[in-house]
Amino acid sequence: MTRDDVLAALHRNILETLPDLEADELLPERNLEELGATSLDRLDILFGLQEELGVRFPVESLSPNRGLASLADLLSDSSEPR
Amino acid sequence: MNSIDTRARAVVVSAAVLHSAAETLKEYDEFLRAGRSALVAGCPDPRSAEEIPSSNLNGFDVRQWAERHLADAEDARRRLRRAAARATLPVRTAACVAMAAVRAARLTPRERANLILLVAGNNLSLAHHAAAVLEYNRDVRTVRARHLLDCLDTDTVGAVSEAVGAHAEGWTVGSASASGTTALIQGVRLIEAGFTEHCLVVAPATDLSPVEIAALRLSGALAAVGDATPEAACRPFDADRSGFAYGCGAAAVVLEAPREHSRAHAPAPLGYVLGHGQYLDGRRGTAPDVEGQCTAMRLALASARLAPENIDYVNAHGTGSVLGDEVESRALHTVFGDSESPWTNSTKGLIGHCLSAAGLLEAVATLLQLNGGYCHASPWLRRPVRPGPRFTGREPALLPLRTAMSNSFAFSGINSSVVLGRATGKKHS
Numbered sequence: 001m002t003r004d005d006v007l008a009a010l011h012r013n014i015l016e017t018l019p020d021l022e023a024d025e026l027l028p029e030r031n032l033e034e035l036g037a038t039s040l041d042r043l044d045i046l047f048g049l050q051e052e053l054g055v056r057f058p059v060e061s062l063s064p065n066r067g068l069a070s071l072a073d074l075l076s077d078s079s080e081p082r
Numbered sequence: 083m084n085s086i087d088t089r090a091r092a093v094v095v096s097a098a099v100l101h102s103a104a105e106t107l108k109e110y111d112e113f114l115r116a117g118r119s120a121l122v123a124g125c126p127d128p129r130s131a132e133e134i135p136s137s138n139l140n141g142f143d144v145r146q147w148a149e150r151h152l153a154d155a156e157d158a159r160r161r162l163r164r165a166a167a168r169a170t171l172p173v174r175t176a177a178c179v180a181m182a183a184v185r186a187a188r189l190t191p192r193e194r195a196n197l198i199l200l201v202a203g204n205n206l207s208l209a210h211h212a213a214a215v216l217e218y219n220r221d222v223r224t225v226r227a228r229h230l231l232d233c234l235d236t237d238t239v240g241a242v243s244e245a246v247g248a249h250a251e252g253w254t255v256g257s258a259s260a261s262g263t264t265a266l267i268q269g270v271r272l273i274e275a276g277f278t279e280h281c282l283v284v285a286p287a288t289d290l291s292p293v294e295i296a297a298l299r300l301s302g303a304l305a306a307v308g309d310a311t312p313e314a315a316c317r318p319f320d321a322d323r324s325g326f327a328y329g330c331g332a333a334a335v336v337l338e339a340p341r342e343h344s345r346a347h348a349p350a351p352l353g354y355v356l357g358h359g360q361y362l363d364g365r366r367g368t369a370p371d372v373e374g375q376c377t378a379m380r381l382a383l384a385s386a387r388l389a390p391e392n393i394d395y396v397n398a399h400g401t402g403s404v405l406g407d408e409v410e411s412r413a414l415h416t417v418f419g420d421s422e423s424p425w426t427n428s429t430k431g432l433i434g435h436c437l438s439a440a441g442l443l444e445a446v447a448t449l450l451q452l453n454g455g456y457c458h459a460s461p462w463l464r465r466p467v468r469p470g471p472r473f474t475g476r477e478p479a480l481l482p483l484r485t486a487m488s489n490s491f492a493f494s495g496i497n498s499s500v501v502l503g504r505a506t507g508k509k510h511s
Binding site for chain 2: 016017018019020036040041043044047051
């Protein structure tokens with residue numbers, strides 16, 4: 001699983017969870033808080049990612065104020081097989 | 083009858099509907115005028131091979147609805163999608179009709195913020211509940227945090243208030259199949275009591291799970307397709323009726339306090355709520371009661387200060403159920419008598435029984451018929467259950483109408499009736 005796989009999955013799960021967003025709004029430096037995700041939304045994005053990628057992430061890994069590119073870096077480092 | 087609008091308890095400023103038969107008031111009006119059934123054969127209980135006549139909104143998509151109805155309103159589209167696109171079917175449908183009704187009411191941002199929001203119905207998303215439990219049984223990891231919202235009827239309050247910007251107060255009004263009518267009545271009362279100038283009443287589509295469908299089937303309440311075509315299988319007030327057709331639809335209305343001078347930019351009103359009556363049979367169960375139904379209708383007439391002969395048209399509860407239609411036809415006969423009885427039909431024969439949304443979809447149908455001067459046809463009514471009520475037949479009745487009654491009689495002995503008045507063509511004064 002490469003960092004790009006993680007970023008693509010992150011984008012897909014954000015768009016599914018926040019249906020008012022368009023793909024071109026998911027700029028690398030924007031964070032989940034700016035995109036309008038609530039804490040419940042972040043949990044659903046995280047669980048969706050875990051299911052899609054077949055790995056587990058620490059529950060605090062989807063920080064609301066970290067940019068998407070930086071989140072993808074963090075997630076690809078912190079994943080553990082389940 | 084010239085003074086009718088001064089008697090209005092509330093003005094119906096605008097309305098919206100959502101059903102497989104119609105997505106706009108114009109389409110709903112045309113559909114009712116045509117008087118054809120929108121029912122199709124469906125199988126909402128996957129364990130049963132037997133098809134039932136029904137209407138559904140399977141796969142209803144907020145994004146696509148917004149593209150069709152909010153093409154010129156980017157901000158409204160985005161708010162609607164944010165608030166509801168991922169929610170359960172009841173919430174999705176409610177947010178769309180609420181958005182359409184509020185936009186049509188042409189409220190200022192301040193008036194929108196001061197809207198009181200009433201959501202009609204209870205146990206709205208039983209299909210979601212059942213699916214979530216089945217998934218959980220299969221794999222506990224399928225649980226989603228958003229279930230916390232999806233499992234509550236009040237998710238509709240949150241989503242609708244976000245979509246339309248309503249802040250005053252919001253709650254659900256649950257009375258099973260009478261919910262649409264009782265919620266309308268509660269909205270009218272809040273206006274009558276002076277709590278608010280504007281009230282948004284929203285009836286989401288009810289989404290039953292296969293378990294409720296199976297139980298309704300077992301109880302003998304559902305019409306069977308059998309040898310008939312699905313559109314002919316639900317026959318309110320016909321001697322050969324076999325049960326009700328499960329319908330799926332949503333509606334919303336914006337109510338306004340009657341006032342001397344209409345506000346700036348107000349649209350021409352759709353009509354008036356003139357009176358309302360509610361009565362409990364005072365017993366548990368599903369059996370309807372002539373006495374209770376008569377009392378609700380008479381209370382509504384008294385509240386409208388009208389006599390039975392002043393009512394031109396009755397939109398009956400008329401589900402097509404074997405016992406229910408028999409009881410209601412006796413109640414109608416008792417209240418309205420033999421001579422000069424009002425034209426009567428049941429919209430459930432055309433759109434199915436939309437359960438907790440039925441009362442509001444039918445109130446809107448009633449206003450459209452009042453304004454259009456017609457009582458829609460009852461296409462499959464050949465031999466009326468009893469002489470007395472003047473049911474429409476295969477053709478609509480065309481005549482000037484002023485006043486109408488709309489009935490909703492639910493399980494648990496909950497009876498409610500409203501008296502509605504035609505829009506007078508001018509801005510209300």
